[in-house]
Amino acid sequence: MTLATLTDVLATAAERTKAVGAFNVFSIEHAEALVAGAEQAGTDVVLQVSQNAVRYHGALRPIGLATLAIAEAASVRAVVHLDHATERSLVDQAVELGFTSVMFDASALPYQENVAETAAVVTQCRAAGISVEAELGEVGGKDGVHAPGARTRPDEAVRFVAETGVDALAVAVGSSHAMTERTAKLDLDLIAELAAAVPVPLVLHGSSGVADDEIVRAVAAGMTKINIATHLNAVFTDRVRSVLGDNPAMVDSRKYLGPARDAVAAEVARLLTLLAS
Numbered sequence: 001m002t003l004a005t006l007t008d009v010l011a012t013a014a015e016r017t018k019a020v021g022a023f024n025v026f027s028i029e030h031a032e033a034l035v036a037g038a039e040q041a042g043t044d045v046v047l048q049v050s051q052n053a054v055r056y057h058g059a060l061r062p063i064g065l066a067t068l069a070i071a072e073a074a075s076v077r078a079v080v081h082l083d084h085a086t087e088r089s090l091v092d093q094a095v096e097l098g099f100t101s102v103m104f105d106a107s108a109l110p111y112q113e114n115v116a117e118t119a120a121v122v123t124q125c126r127a128a129g130i131s132v133e134a135e136l137g138e139v140g141g142k143d144g145v146h147a148p149g150a151r152t153r154p155d156e157a158v159r160f161v162a163e164t165g166v167d168a169l170a171v172a173v174g175s176s177h178a179m180t181e182r183t184a185k186l187d188l189d190l191i192a193e194l195a196a197a198v199p200v201p202l203v204l205h206g207s208s209g210v211a212d213d214e215i216v217r218a219v220a221a222g223m224t225k226i227n228i229a230t231h232l233n234a235v236f237t238d239r240v241r242s243v244l245g246d247n248p249a250m251v252d253s254r255k256y257l258g259p260a261r262d263a264v265a266a267e268v269a270r271l272l273t274l275l276a277s
């Protein structure tokens, strides 16, 4: 049993000015690949199930329980995290299933409402021994519209953490969700300013659009959790496309899903090694 809370793995990473990779689970193959990659790298890992993935499956329970079972069998520490939940009922389900962390995303609400909603989630999760990540400043791209211009104000971030009691904070510093080119330029001065002022670990969302060297600079400046989803989806799909392209008569789905899972595991191992180095 190697389930860990987000608070525990981020504390270990922050002590060493390193970061933990957090990757999204869309199917059981993704969860298996993320754990295999972390075991190859010998590092902690965060497996996240987003509200959008729950919508795709129609329920949290099947994909959530599969992810928990895979994480529990890992030989490294694995966090099972609910990602970008805007609905309280989903938080209730994650707590009940045994998730070790949730991200409650009320960043689209006005500041005071974001504080009130997030603080209530913290009270609930604290009682269950679960970590809470929240977002302030609204990282763009969740609705398909890239908005790398959003920024989190350090003074507001300090106040937000004090008023809510969150364990980690997602901040807007130049990345945007769902980019397929790794060309985002981060505001590294702002990351350093936020890291110096905010007493909890910072989270970089939309990291698929950030190149390796820029990720390394972001970690050095103070980012502790690096969220990557689209990039690994591209790795998975590229491999499926190439296997099927080479074998047009193939019908056994294990024969193209297996190589795709292996490709994701290798890229996860590479990314986790980069974040831990």
Ligand code: G3H
Pocket: 024, 083, 084, 176, 177, 178, 179, 204, 205, 206, 207, 208, 209, 227, 228, 229, 230, 231
């Ligand atoms: O919460 C998930 C991440 O922020 C992933 O974003 O798909 O742009 O890497 P991405």
Ligand code: ZN
Pocket: 084, 177, 205, 206, 227
């Ligand atoms: Zn995100």
